[in-house]
Amino acid sequence: MDEINEIKYNISRHDREKQKMMRKELQKKLYLGEIIELEKPIFESNNMILSPVGSGKSYLIEEMLIPKNFKNKVIYLTSNTALKDSLAPNDNDVRNLLSKKGKSKGFYTSANENCFGDVHYKVHVMTYSEFGEKMLSTPHTLLKDVELVFCDEIHSLPIYFSYDNNYKLAVALFWLLNKQSGIQIFYFTATQESISVLENKDPGRLNCVKIFNYLNHPKIRKYVAKATHYVSHIEQTRSYLSARKEAFDYYGYKALAFTRLITEQEKIKEIAEEEGFMPLVLWSINNTEKKLNKEQLKSREILLRTGLIPEPYNMLIINGSMQEGWNLFDDAVTLAILDTVDITEQIQALGRIRKDIDLVIKKTKNEELLGKSLNIPNEYLEIPLISADKERLCNYLNLINSRGEIKKWRSIKKIIEKMGYIIVDKTLVINDKRTRVSIIQPPKSMFLD
CATH class of the missing domain: 1.10.10 (Arc Repressor Mutant, subunit A)
Structure with a gap:
């Protein structure tokens, strides 16, 4: 009888392990590059790739879209200086270290043309604004030997242009969204909303662009929140903070909050402090009307250098000036508060967190979601x-x-x-x-x- 029971147990264990393997296979997620390698899409002259945050865009660019033995020049465009500096730091030691890790190989900027990495090509990293300016002054020099152009966070270009109709951004927008002889252009974004707005405002502007949408691909890897709650006003976050205060203190958890205006940042700070939290508030380093103090500057430097919220703070409150261009690698972050109804801002701000989180609280006007x-x-x-x-x-x-x-x-x-x-x-x-x-x-x- 014992022998029969042992055989039954072994069979049950085998079936259990088999079921676990099947479940694991069904839940397996793929990086963007793996999906493209499997599906083999046909890229043309102008290609827009929509993919979620955390899907592996950087690997796709450097390891797959730049051909092996490529010997010409690449232009890599970014939405802001912070993102440009993260790709091609001005410090040569840091730039060299990145290349040894297989990142930013051959990357350089106008201010520092030193390249590192065992590659035969060069990648000129610049902002859209700088690109537009150079297209006006020295286009032939800029485009000499260029065969590839990568446009990161492309959604930001029409947004920034809409703010003040900047002529440099207008030049960049017009050139980039048209076919260019001998040059292949790729655009990347995790959000479709501002692109749709551009197309609605200027029908036909994207006629040259072939769109590859992987945002809702069933197999794609991405960062997700385990739960999403909705509020109509920032004051409603108070109950969520109060309920989590003990866990934050005990486990050392941290939170990220985003809102548009400094006045709203200060309101979130007030709520957080009243609920017993230690908030760090950061806005643009270029703000001359309300300058960051020494403590803020020191904390900002630690944040951007390490990707961690510095002690003793357990909540980071940012605005639009920091919704792109840096990454928050802090494993202690479990909560995000997004005080904006703009979908693009929600996606980009939440995208700073390079991990899955427990809860995201989003502002909405949708009463059904509320x-x-x-x-x-x-x-x-x-x-x-x-x-x-x-x-x-x-x-x-x-x-x-x-x-x-x-x-x-x-x-x-x-x-x-x-x-x-x-x-x-x-x-x-x-x-x-x-x-x-x-x-x-x-x-x-x-x-x-």
């Missing part, structure tokens, strides 16, 4: 709610309207009903007075196993 993040306490369910009860529920839910005020019951009622709750309004006699009440009945799905 409803999904709501939780109606049991004490308000299936009992008659008078006006004072409904007001207390509104205050508890803390949904904020466009004026910064807590939404009233009429608005809250619509949101709750969209979540599947049934609200019955009736008149009851309470303390000898006819009183209008509302009874909230939970969705049937709450009772399903």
Whole structure:
């Protein structure tokens, strides 16, 4: 009998391991380069590649799109100086170290033309603004021997141009989005929204561009949040911070927050400090009206050099000046707060975190999404709610309207009903007075196993 039981156990163990292997294979994700190698897309003169953050774009560029034994020149365009400096640091020792690790081989800038790495080609790294300026002044010198152009974070080019119609960016935009004899152009972005806006504003502008969209490819590797909650106003993040304070202190967790304006950064800082957090607020180093102080500058240098939020801070609050061009490699980061409804800003800011995180809190105007993040306490369910009860529920839910005020019951009622709750309004006699009440009945799905 023991022998039979042992045989059964071994069979069960074998089947269990087989099932685990099958599950692992089904969940296996591929880098962008692996997918392209398998699917073998046909690239043409102008190619836009949409892929999620964390899919391996850098490897694709350096190891696959630059041909073996390539001997000519490449132009690599970036959205800002920070990204340019991360690809081709001005420090030759750092640049040489990167090349020994197989990164930024042959990369150089206009200010420092030293190249490192065992390659026969050169990669001129510059911002879109610098590219437009050189196209106006010395185009023949700039484009001599160029056969490849890589446009990183291409979504930012039309965005920056829309701010002030900068003539240098206009030149860059026009040249890059047209066919150029003998030059193959690749554009990269993790977001499609600003590109769609450009196409809507200027129909036909992308006629020369062939688009390869891997954003929702079922097999592609990317960074994801394990949970996403939605808020309509930054004040609503207070309850999330309060609920996580003990875990942050015990485990040493950290958070990243993004918003557009410095005034909003300071509001998030105020909320964080009131909930017991230690926030670090950083904005543009070039801001002359509100300069970073010595502590901020020191912390910024540590952040950009190491990719870690420096101690003793456990929350980093950034704005648009830092949504691109650097990476946050801090394993302690488990929470992200995105105080913007702009999808491009959400994707780019969240993309600074080079790992999966536990929770991301996003701002939205979509009441259906807001409803999904709501939780109606049991004490308000299936009992008659008078006006004072409904007001207390509104205050508890803390949904904020466009004026910064807590939404009233009429608005809250619509949101709750969209979540599947049934609200019955009736008149009851309470303390000898006819009183209008509302009874909230939970969705049937709450009772399903």
